[in-house]
Amino acid sequence: MKGEFSDDAKLKQELTNRGYTNLSRLGRRVLQAQHPSWGVVTIKYAQAVKHRHFLKQEAEFLYSNSNYNWPEYCDYFSNQQSDYLVLSHISGITLLQIQTEPSKSNNLPANWITLLERSIHQVHKLGFVHGDIKPSNIVLTPQGQVHLIDFGSVIKNRTLRSELRFESYTPRYSTPSSVLGKFDDWFALAVILEEYFDQFDNKSSSKQSFQYISLPSRYHILLRKCRS
Numbered sequence: 138m139k140g141e142f143s144d145d146a147k148l149k150q151e152l153t154n155r156g157y158t159n160l161s162r163l164g165r166r167v168l169q170a171q172h173p174s175w176g177v178v179t180i181k182y183a184q185a186v187k188h189r190h191f192l193k194q195e196a197e198f199l200y201s202n203s204n205y206n207w208p209e210y211c212d213y214f215s216n217q218q219s220d221y222l223v224l225s226h227i228s229g230i231t232l233l234q235i236q237t238e239p240s241k242s243n244n245l246p247a248n249w250i251t252l253l254e255r256s257i258h259q260v261h262k263l264g265f266v267h268g269d270i271k272p273s274n275i276v277l278t279p280q281g282q283v284h285l286i287d288f289g290s291v292i293k294n295r296t297l298r299s300e301l302r303f304e305s306y307t308p309r310y311s312t313p314s315s316v317l318g319k320f321d322d323w324f325a326l327a328v329i330l331e332e333y334f335d336q337f338d339n340k341s342s343s344k345q346s347f348q349y350i351s352l353p354s355r356y357h358i359l360l361r362k363c364r365s
Contacts, residue, residue, distance in 0.1 A: 231276055250353070266292055290305045330353070
């Protein structure tokens with residue numbers, strides 16, 4: 138792996154010395170491991186200033202807001218100008234994986250949209266905005282639960298974009314608004330659902346048991362309002 142933490146051996150040795158075992162890579166700057174106290178965990182790490190900023194931002198939010206429908210904070214530590222965030226591991230598949238492999242759409246619970254909306258509402262009730270809702274940040278578990286992950290872009294509701302030290306968002310699911318608020322999360326969800334329902338044939342048998350078989354009208358209205 139080139140770039141940040143190009144030497145995986147040193148990284149794994151650092152974590153092994155701290156009691157982590159069964160290390161495996163989940164993605165860029167993300168590992169899965171076993172810990173004697175917390176069980177299976179996800180370890181996110183960063184070295185660049187920008188990435189450390191987002192990692193700390195996520196850590197602070199999760200530390201202050203536990204027992205919700207997102208990963209639990211376990212630990213945060215630094216070593217040799219590198220930061221590590223340890224979270225409870227959520228096992229499942231992402232909505233992006235389902236979009237990439239349509240055969241996995243049967244793993245979606247019938248009320249997955251409602252469950253996802255509830256997760257977003259939870260963030261908003263705390264006075265925050267997730268800031269980067271996209272298919273890869275939505276995890277669906279075998280137990281029929283829907284979780285939001287990756288809170289590196291989380292910010293207070295009604296934050297001026299000009300006040301951000303760094304920005305981290307996905308243009309496809311973002312608005313050009315100068316003030317970031319709840320609407321931005323709902324717009325992102327609307328685009329995600331629009332893509333989903335456009336991709337999957339409404340007559341597909343895998344969708345007949347779903348709560349919705351087409352984009353809910355409230356999201357049509359939201360998209361039209363933003364795009365007009």
